[in-house]
Amino acid sequence: MKQLIAQRQEQRAxxxxxxxxxxxxxxxxxxxxxxxxxxxxxFEPDKLGERFSTILSKYDYIVGDWGFEQLRLKGFYASSNKNAQKTQMEDAIQDYLYEYCNFGCAYFVVQNLDVRVQKSEHTNHRNRSKDHAVKRTQNKSETSHQRKQPNSNNQKKQSNRSNKKANGPQIRERKTKVNPVPVSERKGQTAVRTTKKQSQNQRFVIRHK
Incomplete structure (x- = not known):
């Protein structure tokens, strides 16, 4: 394992x-x-070359600290960078040395005078900002559209009410069964058979006595 690490460091150097x-x-x-x-x-230039990585070129400051004979590198942004988090700014370097480095360890800080921002990172950040802006616009338009349009169920209820008012009151005919009284039992009435020449059907007419 140590041989592989040494070979890797030589390649990076x-x-x-x-x-x-x-x-x-x-x-x-x-x-x-x-x-x-x-x-x-x-600060040892040769060791810095062995541990350096392309990703560190985007930081304004690079902190190197020694622990167990190993050099560790950490990048920080300038305080003028509004997109960086507080823990990644140069003001947090002292806190990093106190909290994450061995007490009293040797360290160095270098300033990057030629910061190189990777295109892919800048493009992705810009695309993410555009996507968030588009989503916010879509959400606002959907919300306003929902507020303007009433619910479909409410529309149906309102249309049914308007149709009922236009057609007037609804009257339903009720049918009840009535048991008629036989003619022979009726008082003050008599049934007379009548016939017409044009028709062979017989009819009965109720006459009062």
Whole structure:
């Protein structure tokens, strides 16, 4: 495992070349950096080249701390960056050293004078902002549309009420069965048989006595 780590560090050292210009200024693959803090002579250009990664080029500051003979690198943004979180800004470097680094450990801080923002990250951030704006617009339009249009059930009820009012009151005919009294039992009435020449059917007419 140690051999693999050593091989990996050698490969990374060949990829990222650190060249010092003076005590504080140096370059990594041609990009300008400046050493702003070097506690207990922690800064070693060769070790920085072994541990450096392309993702660190987007940060304004890079903190390197030593623990168990291993160098760890952490990136921070400038305080003027409005998109960064508070824990990722340069003001949080001191808190990071107190909370996440070994007590009294050697560390250094370098400033990136040539910040390179990755295009994919910038594009994704811009696309996410556009997507959020489109979703907010759609939600607002749907909400206003729902407020303007009443419920379909309420529309049906209102239409039924209007139709009833237009047609007038609804009257239902009730039929009841009546038991008629036989003619022979009726008082003051008599049945007379009548016939017509044009028709062979016989009819009875009730006459009062």
């Amino acid at each position: 060949d990829i990222y070349k650190v060249e010092r210009e003076d005590e504080t200024a140096f370059t990594i693959n041609g990009h300008q950096y400046r050493l702003v803090a070097n506690y207990r002579d922690a």
